[in-house]
Every structure is written in structure tokens, then in C-alpha cells.
Amino acid sequence: MAVRNNQRIIIHLDYDCFYASVFEVEQPALKSLPLAVQQKQIVVTCNYTARRQGLHKLQLISDAKRICPDVVIVLGEDLTKFRDASKYLFLFVRSFIWGARVEKLGFDELFLDVTEMIEYNVGLLNAHDLATSFFHLDRKDPTVGFAYDATTFQGSTQPAGGKLGNLHKPNSQTTLLPSSITTENGAASNVLEFLDAHEIQKIPGIGSRLAQKLRAQVVGPDTVDEKVTVRDVRQYPGMGPALLEKALGGPGSAKGIGMRIWNILHGVDNTDVLEGRDVPTQISIEDSYTRLETLESVRRELVILSRSLIRRMRTDLLEKNDGNAAHGRWIAHPRTLRLSTRPRPPPGSETARVYSANRISRSVPLPLFIFNLDENLDALAERLVRDSLLSMFRKLHPEKSGWNLSLLNIAVINMVESAGDQKQSSGRDIGKMFRQQETVLQDWTVREPSPHRSTGMALEDNPEMGDSLWEEGEEDDLGLSVVDCVVCGASIPHFAQLAHAMYHAADSEYENG
DNA sequence: GAGTGCTAG
DNA sequence: CGTTCTAGCACTC
Structure with missing residues (x-):
């Protein structure tokens, strides 16, 4: 939870070891086993059971097997399920954040601007009965929300000595107490002290x-x-x-x-939280290769990539009407097609090259036949390669052969949303998702006849959430965070924590507890 | 608009 | 050390 702007209150959510968690949700038995997700010869992420045994992100598969012979390895090169889970979580969280200011960063992070929610709830706190407070998630229905204790901080505090002491529970949060943000008499602030100790590259x-x-x-x-x-x-x-x-x-x-x-x-970031879009501004697909030498193999790979790209366009850019994909309407049209390649660096190049450099690309207007829903995927992909991509490839690599490419990427960019469409749309299985959301929200609703305060069910008690994708935080996940917050079963009470912090800051007597 | 570079996970 | 597969934005021409 970070204050990214003086006037706004921002929560930073991070789904940890995201890919591994997606597999664990599919197969809960995996949780107790060391689990690694493989892309090419690399462990892209692994669960905590594996980390305890010495595995880590971006490790060679061969090393991982040597260190941990029992490791369960699952293939994660097809990103479909991760993309779906990411979209689901984004839409779910956004559905109860007032004002829809939810910004996505990659697949597994969100920034939420919760200013209005916090101010509303701070305004409703009862100074004489903070221990049995109630956090409202809905202005209209006062029974939707959860009970919490506004006299305590969740997790650790910095400086130590908050009422709860130093427990790194739940989920490795640390609270930088709000008084620390303003420096008095030139004393070093807690925020600076906190930041100063870290390596520069850890700073977002x-x-x-x-x-x-x-x-x-x-x-x-x-x-x-x-x-x-x-x-x-x-x-x-x-x-x-x-x-x-x-x-x-x-x-x-x-x-x-x-x-x-x-x-x-200095711990100051004034950038606004952007509204997450319903349609992506680009869609790209790529693969990397150890050897790609003949024009025929390039052609074959381009067809495979094109097929995936067109399938992605149909999933993400087509209006959903009850699963009948063939008769959807395009909610956005990318205007440009881009082909990128990465020539393999010469064998002797020793310099610690920054990855993702060395890509070269060519772009052309995207041919309109690609939006034709009557033609099948394979035919469209073949046609895209024949009519567009091969000539782009020849412009990128005029030499007859000997390119030694390590990567191909095709992308549709320069997205134009269809008129009169605006929000709503996107996301597969939205219907299913909101049915699930209803189920979850029911568990946050106080069922007693007298709605306010007391016996609402807190999120920690909700087994469904406890079993969710959201996982324990890692200490190396550093944010410019007032609370180093991960999305987890207990995440929503963090709102309450912030409400509490603000309440005390306003009274400037937070330290007595 | 095309292409490159840097950021993020 | 780099090794994956993305996605968004700023900049130059």
C-alpha cells in the first residue's frame, strides 16, 4: 500500500509467484510439492516449497533438477491460462473499487486508487468504539463490508513499537507509520531510512x-x-x-x-493511477529459438505465431455474445502489424548486455482480411504470412541466409476502439466471473438483523479466499510501500489498516495505541 | 506512422 | 552471467 501522490491513497497488489499459483489452484496437491514452471530451459518461477529447497526464478532447469531432484516441473510457455487468471483477478478487484481506478502492471500486479473508499470509511469511524469497526465496500448497501479492529495495525510496524509488536504476519507486511512521512527538525524520516538501505535497482x-x-x-x-x-x-x-x-x-x-x-x-511518486483498459493497446506473440536457419523454417514458425495471434485477437477484441465467437463484433481494430526479430549476439560478446536489446522490427498497415470471421484460422494465418510477414522478413534480413535468429515476434499495435463501445466488454467468461464474485461477496455481507459493527465475517475466516490464487509475500518484493502489501486472503483488511492509520494521523496520537 | 529504447513482472 | 513472454510509454525521424 503506497502513497504515490500526496492527495491520493494507493494500494499496490502483487500476486506472488503467479504462474506457480495458477497451477496450484488447478491442482491443490501441488502446493506441498516443490513446483517449478518451465519456459525453454529456464525456471521462470517456482512455489515456496521449491524456494525453501534452493530453487529460484530464472534458474536453469538442469540446475533446478540437480539441486532438487524431486521438483515437479510444469510447462508454462503457453500463457493463455495466466492471461485468463490475470484478467479475472483484475476485473474482480476492479468490480468493488469505487471509481474503477485500477491500473494493471504486467500479469500479476495492480495499483488501486482507494482514496474515496478510505475517506468515506474514516468518516464513519466511531472514536469511542474503534475495536469493532466495520469497513464498507458499498455506499448503498451498508451491510456489505467486513468487521475489523481499528485499534491495531496488521503486521509489523516501522518504527517498531506499534501495538501489535514486530510480527511479520500476516503475509510479511510492514507498515511505515504515517508520521514518518513528514520530517521534523531535519531528522531523517523513516521513509528515507527505509529506502536508503536498498540497492538502487530494487526501487520501482x-x-x-x-x-x-x-x-x-x-x-x-x-x-x-x-x-x-x-x-x-x-x-x-x-x-x-x-x-x-x-x-x-x-x-x-x-x-x-x-x-x-x-x-x-525520496519516496515520492506523483504519477496518477491510470484506469485499466478493457482492450489491450497491443497484442504480441513471440517465440525464441536455438536455431532458425532456413527460410522454410522461418515461414513455418511465422504461420504458428500468426495462428496464435489471430486467435488472441478473436478472444480479446471480439464482443462476447454467449460463446458464439463466429458472430461477434470487433470492439477494437489494430491498424498496424509489426514483425520483430532478434539476431543472436556474436559468440564472443562478453559485455553484460541488457536483455531485450538487439531487437529489430518492421511495421506495415494490418491487412483487413484478418478481421474476416468466416475464414478459418489456418487459412488466415497462411495468408498473413504469404501476403505480409514474408516480405517484412525480407526487408529485415535482405541476406539470403545465415541470419542466426534467436527470436521472432509478431504484434498488432496501434489499437483503435470501435465507436460507441467504450467500457464493458472484454474478458472471457465474464458471466461466470460475476457469478463467482457474488458468492464471494456474500461472505462479506453481515447477515445479522442489526447491520453495523460487531459480528461481520472477516476475510481471514473465509475459506474460499484462503484457498485463492493469492499468496504469501516475499521479502525481496520491495515497493515504495507504506504497507508492503500482497494480495492475499487478508488483503482487504489492509484498507481498514490504512483507515486506522489515517484516523490516528488526523488525531496525531497514533503512538499511544 | 515507423522504428528504437526503456520500463515493468 | 543470461536464459521467457509479454505489455505500455517516451522518444526520434
Whole structure:
């Protein structure tokens, strides 16, 4: 839960080891076994049972098997089920967040702007009976919500000494008490203290490239592997927005980056939470290869990718009318087709190349026949390759052969939503989803005749949620977080926690407990 | 609009 | 060390 903006209250949700959790939900027996999800020769993620035995993300499959011979390995190259789960969770969460300010980041993270919900609930707190408070999820129906104790923080507090003590429960949350945000008499704030100890690249918004440049600035260009903390950067002589702009700016970098990073290093991020879209702004599909040498093999792979891409377009861009995909209406039209390849880096290239570089691409207007629903997938895919992709490929790689490609990617981009469509739409199985949501919401509804306070069922007591996708947090998942929050069965009470924190901040007597 | 680069998980 | 399969935005031309 992070304050990304002075006026707004933002919750940051993170579904941990997402791919592995999706498999565990399908097969609960997997939970107690070491489970790794494989893409190519890599463990892309693994569950906590596996992590306890020494496995980790981005590990070679061969290493994983050596370290943990009993590891259960499942293939995760087909992202369909992960995409579906991600979409389901996004729509589910958004359905009860007032104002729909829910921003998606990748498959497994969400930012929620809960300002209005918190302010409403803080306004309803009873100062004389905080222990039996009730958090409202619905302005219209006062019985929808959950009971909570507004005299305690959930989990750890920083500085320690909050009423509950230091327990890292539930789910490894830590609360940076709100008083710590404002510094008095020049004393170092808790937020700075918290950030200062961390490596720069752990800070959201500072990726490999910026971290590299910052390290070069602070410890010199040739000792780039040295660990550099936020403190090292902030306390570097002459450091400030201007120096950062000089160190990080240049061709291709965003304007004002110096000020933006300076703010981030102080725990300030003023970017708004964007409304999540119902239609993606691009759809892409790719595969990587150890050898792709003949034009015929390239052609074959392009057909396979095209088939997936058109199938994705039909799932994500077609209006759903009771499963009859053949007669849907396009809710958005991508205008552009892009083909990207990645030539394999020369064998001797030793420099720690930043991954995802080296891609080259060509784009053309997307041919309209691709929207034809009467023609079958295979025929459309063949036609797309023959009419568009092969000539694009020849422009990318004019040489007859010897390309040594490690990757092919095709994408439809430049999405234009159909007029009069707007929100609503998207998502497969929406009907099913909201039926499930109803079931869940029922468990949050107080059933006693006298609705307010007392005996509402808290989320922790809800076995359905306890069994959900949402998993325990990891300590290395660092956020600019006031509460390092993961989505889990107990996540909703975190709203309550924040309401509590704000209540005390307003009274400026939070420390007595 | 086309293409590149950087961010994120 | 990099190794996957995405997705979005900023920038240049």
C-alpha cells in the first residue's frame, strides 16, 4: 500500500509467484510439492516449497533438477491460462473499487486508487468504539463490508513499537507509520531510512539501464558491478535533480528524468493511477529459438505465431455474445502489424548486455482480411504470412541466409476502439466471473438483523479466499510501500489498516495505541 | 506512422 | 552471467 501522490491513497497488489499459483489452484496437491514452471530451459518461477529447497526464478532447469531432484516441473510457455487468471483477478478487484481506478502492471500486479473508499470509511469511524469497526465496500448497501479492529495495525510496524509488536504476519507486511512521512527538525524520516538501505535497482522505476548509469556515476564507469544503495546515490557530492538529469539524460530518455528519479529516491511518486483498459493497446506473440536457419523454417514458425495471434485477437477484441465467437463484433481494430526479430549476439560478446536489446522490427498497415470471421484460422494465418510477414522478413534480413535468429515476434499495435463501445466488454467468461464474485461477496455481507459493527465475517475466516490464487509475500518484493502489501486472503483488511492509520494521523496520537 | 529504447513482472 | 513472454510509454525521424 503506497502513497504515490500526496492527495491520493494507493494500494499496490502483487500476486506472488503467479504462474506457480495458477497451477496450484488447478491442482491443490501441488502446493506441498516443490513446483517449478518451465519456459525453454529456464525456471521462470517456482512455489515456496521449491524456494525453501534452493530453487529460484530464472534458474536453469538442469540446475533446478540437480539441486532438487524431486521438483515437479510444469510447462508454462503457453500463457493463455495466466492471461485468463490475470484478467479475472483484475476485473474482480476492479468490480468493488469505487471509481474503477485500477491500473494493471504486467500479469500479476495492480495499483488501486482507494482514496474515496478510505475517506468515506474514516468518516464513519466511531472514536469511542474503534475495536469493532466495520469497513464498507458499498455506499448503498451498508451491510456489505467486513468487521475489523481499528485499534491495531496488521503486521509489523516501522518504527517498531506499534501495538501489535514486530510480527511479520500476516503475509510479511510492514507498515511505515504515517508520521514518518513528514520530517521534523531535519531528522531523517523513516521513509528515507527505509529506502536508503536498498540497492538502487530494487526501487520501482529504476530498471537495469538507469541502475547501470547511476552506478557508473557513483562508483565510476569501470566498477559497474559494485553494489550501490539509494543512500550512496543521494549522498554523492553535488547530487540533485540537475546532476541526475546529466547522468541519466541523453538520446532516448524521457525529459525531466532527473527530477523524477530524485523524487523516487525520496519516496515520492506523483504519477496518477491510470484506469485499466478493457482492450489491450497491443497484442504480441513471440517465440525464441536455438536455431532458425532456413527460410522454410522461418515461414513455418511465422504461420504458428500468426495462428496464435489471430486467435488472441478473436478472444480479446471480439464482443462476447454467449460463446458464439463466429458472430461477434470487433470492439477494437489494430491498424498496424509489426514483425520483430532478434539476431543472436556474436559468440564472443562478453559485455553484460541488457536483455531485450538487439531487437529489430518492421511495421506495415494490418491487412483487413484478418478481421474476416468466416475464414478459418489456418487459412488466415497462411495468408498473413504469404501476403505480409514474408516480405517484412525480407526487408529485415535482405541476406539470403545465415541470419542466426534467436527470436521472432509478431504484434498488432496501434489499437483503435470501435465507436460507441467504450467500457464493458472484454474478458472471457465474464458471466461466470460475476457469478463467482457474488458468492464471494456474500461472505462479506453481515447477515445479522442489526447491520453495523460487531459480528461481520472477516476475510481471514473465509475459506474460499484462503484457498485463492493469492499468496504469501516475499521479502525481496520491495515497493515504495507504506504497507508492503500482497494480495492475499487478508488483503482487504489492509484498507481498514490504512483507515486506522489515517484516523490516528488526523488525531496525531497514533503512538499511544 | 515507423522504428528504437526503456520500463515493468 | 543470461536464459521467457509479454505489455505500455517516451522518444526520434
